[in-house]
Amino acid sequence: MNDKLNELKRLTTEIYDLRMSVALLEWDQQVNMPPAGGGARAAQMSLLSRQAHELGVSEKLGQLLEDLKPLYGELPPDSDDYALLRNVYRSYEQQQKIPVEYVSEFTQTTGEAFGVWARAKEKNDFASFRPWLEKIFDMRRQYAGFFAPYDHIYDPLLDDFEPGMKTAEVLGVFKVLRDEQVELLRELGNRPQVDDSFLSGHCDTDGQWALCREAVALIGYDLNRGRIDHAEHPFTTNFCRDDVRITTHIYEDNMMSAIFSSLHEGGHAIYEQGVAKELDRTPLGTGASLAIHESQSRLWENLVGRSREFLGCFYPRIQERFPRRFGGVALNDFYRAVNRVEPSLIRVEADEATYNLHVMLRMELEIALLERRITVADLPEIWREKMSEYLGVEPRNDSQGVLQDVHWACGMIGYFPTYALGNLISAQIWEQAAADLPDLAAQIGKGELASLREWLTGKLYRHGAKYYPSELVRMITGGGIDPRPYLNYLNRKYRAVYS
Numbered sequence: 001m002n003d004k005l006n007e008l009k010r011l012t013t014e015i016y017d018l019r020m021s022v023a024l025l026e027w028d029q030q031v032n033m034p035p036a037g038g039g040a041r042a043a044q045m046s047l048l049s050r051q052a053h054e055l056g057v058s059e060k061l062g063q064l065l066e067d068l069k070p071l072y073g074e075l076p077p078d079s080d081d082y083a084l085l086r087n088v089y090r091s092y093e094q095q096q097k098i099p100v101e102y103v104s105e106f107t108q109t110t111g112e113a114f115g116v117w118a119r120a121k122e123k124n125d126f127a128s129f130r131p132w133l134e135k136i137f138d139m140r141r142q143y144a145g146f147f148a149p150y151d152h153i154y155d156p157l158l159d160d161f162e163p164g165m166k167t168a169e170v171l172g173v174f175k176v177l178r179d180e181q182v183e184l185l186r187e188l189g190n191r192p193q194v195d196d197s198f199l200s201g202h203c204d205t206d207g208q209w210a211l212c213r214e215a216v217a218l219i220g221y222d223l224n225r226g227r228i229d230h231a232e233h234p235f236t237t238n239f240c241r242d243d244v245r246i247t248t249h250i251y252e253d254n255m256m257s258a259i260f261s262s263l264h265e266g267g268h269a270i271y272e273q274g275v276a277k278e279l280d281r282t283p284l285g286t287g288a289s290l291a292i293h294e295s296q297s298r299l300w301e302n303l304v305g306r307s308r309e310f311l312g313c314f315y316p317r318i319q320e321r322f323p324r325r326f327g328g329v330a331l332n333d334f335y336r337a338v339n340r341v342e343p344s345l346i347r348v349e350a351d352e353a354t355y356n357l358h359v360m361l362r363m364e365l366e367i368a369l370l371e372r373r374i375t376v377a378d379l380p381e382i383w384r385e386k387m388s389e390y391l392g393v394e395p396r397n398d399s400q401g402v403l404q405d406v407h408w409a410c411g412m413i414g415y416f417p418t419y420a421l422g423n424l425i426s427a428q429i430w431e432q433a434a435a436d437l438p439d440l441a442a443q444i445g446k447g448e449l450a451s452l453r454e455w456l457t458g459k460l461y462r463h464g465a466k467y468y469p470s471e472l473v474r475m476i477t478g479g480g481i482d483p484r485p486y487l488n489y490l491n492r493k494y495r496a497v498y499s
């Protein structure tokens, strides 16, 4: 039996390495590749994805899983081997439902659509991207069909990013969030606005790079096992626990954007770097789900990065680097400025009090498109209407509207809700960390983040994908996903910032 288990491990590591090779090509596409390389790159990524998929549904793997069933029944449920088998059974059954030709066509389509989207966004030309987006949504409908019957057409798509999560549950949680967040927004809108005028203005690129590196090093991102590069849309990728890379986007006239997005991606990266060595290059050697991942990027970006304590320690470095711009700005004014609430057009630039509304808008559009209640051609206009309804602002062009995010071009439908779920989980985990580490605030104020990081590693990071998201949330907090801690955090923090 042990021979068979070792054979299974060898095979799943091969699949993992193929997938990580695709991820490396993808990283290169977004960081280094000249635009003309898109066609060939899409074909190369498609080839490797197909090989990974073929191995993942191969008779050989199926036979091994069949042979290992008795062992699976005997293993202790908290052992790594049990979790590995559970994970492989699940993905084998899922992948078996997806035809090889579909995988290849979808990878090819999204590979090319990425280049089309990037040019469309640059030229504000939604019409050129429209046929690609139509094809992507058609193909995602087809994908959901492979998993029929389902309660909701969105369920199979959501399940890819958030194992076990149902559309109805998310919509229920979002309903509570939307009502209370809109109410808070209305209340803050009636108070005098915070001045953040000193945040915009030219800050040279070299200085910004240095601060981004300092910020992520301070929270514990290990640059010996990682690197930072520039990309149109910031992201994190990993090829093993010792090679976890982040990207950022520097705006010369908006310095804090790159710093907070580096902290965000740094949070994702710390999670990946913290996965136990024994799980590396196995299907369990990565974060548990997107929402759990996002809970960590948001925790480091917002609960740590935008806190008075962290800024008390980091702001002097900003002042030192840019003395003419910030030398005369007091810490309290800076703290309030980076926590200013203002409905805006761009999701990745949105503040904590409005962010979830951007996410809900996208999820509603995705569902309406899948259900054919609207068409892709309608999107730019409906986008404007919904932005106006939820946030009271309207994009002047599609580059700032429907074309702003990369996700749909990459075929990632069902991804957006995980951002908001991540916010909720971040506050739930934070409450627990604060209870277990009584001097947490004081430590952060001194720039000592090791005990928080170690607490998170022990409770969460080291487990990788060994447990399902709902199991992890329960293990750490004792309950399920709950919007209350996040709403309490928002209400407390922003009523004080605007007091």
Ligand SMILES: [Zn+2]
Pocket: 264, 268, 294, 297
């Ligand atoms: Zn993220």
